[in-house]
Amino acid sequence: MPTIDALDAPSQLEGILAHRPELLAKYRTFYQSFWNDGLVPRRTLELCRRRIAYIHDCAAELAVTDADVSLTEAEELALAHAQFDAFAPPEQAALVLAEFMPFSVHQISDSMVSAVAEVLGESGCVSLLTALSFFDVNCRMKLALDIEPQAAALTPTHLV
Amino acid sequence: MSTQPRLPSAIPDQPQNFATVTAHAPDLMQRFFDLYAHFWNDDVVGAEIKEMTRLRNARITDCGY
Numbered sequence: 001m002p003t004i005d006a007l008d009a010p011s012q013l014e015g016i017l018a019h020r021p022e023l024l025a026k027y028r029t030f031y032q033s034f035w036n037d038g039l040v041p042r043r044t045l046e047l048c049r050r051r052i053a054y055i056h057d058c059a060a061e062l063a064v065t066d067a068d069v070s071l072t073e074a075e076e077l078a079l080a081h082a083q084f085d086a087f088a089p090p091e092q093a094a095l096v097l098a099e100f101m102p103f104s105v106h107q108i109s110d111s112m113v114s115a116v117a118e119v120l121g122e123s124g125c126v127s128l129l130t131a132l133s134f135f136d137v138n139c140r141m142k143l144a145l146d147i148e149p150q151a152a153a154l155t156p157t158h159l160v
Numbered sequence: 161m162s163t164q165p166r167l168p169s170a171i172p173d174q175p176q177n178f179a180t181v182t183a184h185a186p187d188l189m190q191r192f193f194d195l196y197a198h199f200w201n202d203d204v205v206g207a208e209i210k211e212m213t214r215l216r217n218a219r220i221t222d223c224g225y
Contacts, residue, residue, distance in 0.1 A: 020204070023199075023202065026191075029194070030188075030192055033191050033192075105221070106222065113166040117166075122170065123185050126181065126182050126184045126185040127185045130192065
């Protein structure tokens with residue numbers, strides 16, 4: 001699908017969504033929210049985003065990195081293999097939810113959600129669950145649109 | 161699967177439902193509803209197609225809501 005180079009669209013996905021400029025603007029405004037609202041630590045969001053990308057085997061999503069969160073090689077490997085004990089307990093709780101979101105959402109239990117609410121509060125829990133849903137959406141869109149991996153270190157002000 | 165929402169209502173004296181639970185993050189949800197409303201109000205894709213695909217997606221994901 002052809003992309004639009006104008007409209008400040010630094011990624012291929014945004015270039016495609018720019019066919020509908022108002023949609024792109026609203027999606028960006030929404031997507032920025034959970035990165036900027038401070039309810040969930042950025043590092044936690046980035047870990048979950050990357051784990052969901054590994055589950056989908058979405059190279060285009062994995063090619064994007066958060067410019068302000070750097071993971072070690074060991075952490076990246078742990079994410080790739082769902083080895084959550086490599087991370088802090090609050091991050092583990094979030095990663096457990098991320099693991100189930102794409103294909104096993106019916107297996108999410110009350111205790112999994114409670115564990116996240118305990119560390120992030122109810123506001124953070126709502127923000128995280130919303131973020132996980134849209135990390136899943138982004139991967140599905142990139143795969144459905146057959147978007148090529150495009151290495152980029154982006155800030156959350158961009159829709160990746 | 162839980163038979164009731166897993167988080168309490170953010171609005172005192174209101175029952176737990178999608179709106180009252182997500183009200184724990186009001187700014188986020190306002191932006192989500194703005195986006196969602198755009199999908200439905202934008203007439204590039206007809207309302208019938210959107211409704212059919214919405215229902216089919218709900219069936220596939222077994223989402224009673």
